[in-house]
Amino acid sequence: MVSDPFLVGVFFGLVPAFGFLYILLHRYEGLFNEKRSFLAFFLGVAGGLVATLLQLFLGPGSGRGAVFLPLYPLLFGLINCLVLTLILRSKRYRGRPDTPFYGVAVGLGFGALNVLFLIGNAVRSLQTFSASDPILEALLLSLLGLYYIGSILVHAAAGAWIGRGIAKHDLLPDVGKAVLVEVVYLAGFFALFGDIGSRLVPPLGLALSVLLIKFILERVLDEILPPEIRREMRIHQRRVARGVMRQETTPNETVPSEARTGGSPDEAPPPRAPPST
Numbered sequence: 001m002v003s004d005p006f007l008v009g010v011f012f013g014l015v016p017a018f019g020f021l022y023i024l025l026h027r028y029e030g031l032f033n034e035k036r037s038f039l040a041f042f043l044g045v046a047g048g049l050v051a052t053l054l055q056l057f058l059g060p061g062s063g064r065g066a067v068f069l070p071l072y073p074l075l076f077g078l079i080n081c082l083v084l085t086l087i088l089r090s091k092r093y094r095g096r097p098d099t100p101f102y103g104v105a106v107g108l109g110f111g112a113l114n115v116l117f118l119i120g121n122a123v124r125s126l127q128t129f130s131a132s133d134p135i136l137e138a139l140l141l142s143l144l145g146l147y148y149i150g151s152i153l154v155h156a157a158a159g160a161w162i163g164r165g166i167a168k169h170d171l172l173p174d175v176g177k178a179v180l181v182e183v184v185y186l187a188g189f190f191a192l193f194g195d196i197g198s199r200l201v202p203p204l205g206l207a208l209s210v211l212l213i214k215f216i217l218e219r220v221l222d223e224i225l226p227p228e229i230r231r232e233m234r235i236h237q238r239r240v241a242r243g244v245m246r247q248e249t250t251p252n253e254t255v256p257s258e259a260r261t262g263g264s265p266d267e268a269p270p271p272r273a274p275p276s277t
Helices: 005-028 034-058 073-088 101-129 136-167 171-191 197-222 227-249
Strands: none
Touching: 005 034, 005 136, 005 197, 034 073, 034 197, 073 101, 073 136, 073 171, 073 197, 101 136, 101 197, 136 171, 136 227, 171 197
């Protein structure tokens, strides 16, 4: 046995989710209530438990035929977004301009629990599949871990979209976007077990999820900021970029002793004493 299912689930689920919670929201400190965001994270954990249990009971591993396989991403994408919507439509978050921030926290908690269960289940399957080859098990587990880490960011993006829709009282367009990205990423999970390009799916999925969350930061969360703060952030980003460019173009300072030419003496010879009479 190479891996303990629970520890692997914690490593690929809870640890990245807590890290993302800080990385994604620390730049907006002061614009939302931190206690409410932590509560949103744990409400997402509870919602993730409900959705994941449904996924385990209704999924293809429960004895149903593969003929329904194309329907599973759509079904689970709808379930995931429904759970996120129910949490964010509670009285605590409904109609607030900062609800997208809490949507990110809910999505991260949802993804943490989802990965904790699903990758634990995958570990048990891998141990049966590759019982005689621990190196193969570790390789497959690493690929699955990359893909599941990307799924946490996808759930966070879906939560941000749903939170924006709830804040603006125009839920349907943003829920549609959330369902779309959930369905696409879940469809990629089934592609992991295909014969063509299956090992390219995890790094590609992770890269696309990073681009997606970058889009969410710029087009959803940054739009909540007051115009003057957005302007100051852009000015600061341009200053940082110019500083980096100057460091790259400015030649390195040289030590005076290293600037001498090869034939030049290190120092002038000392003056000779006058001859004695």
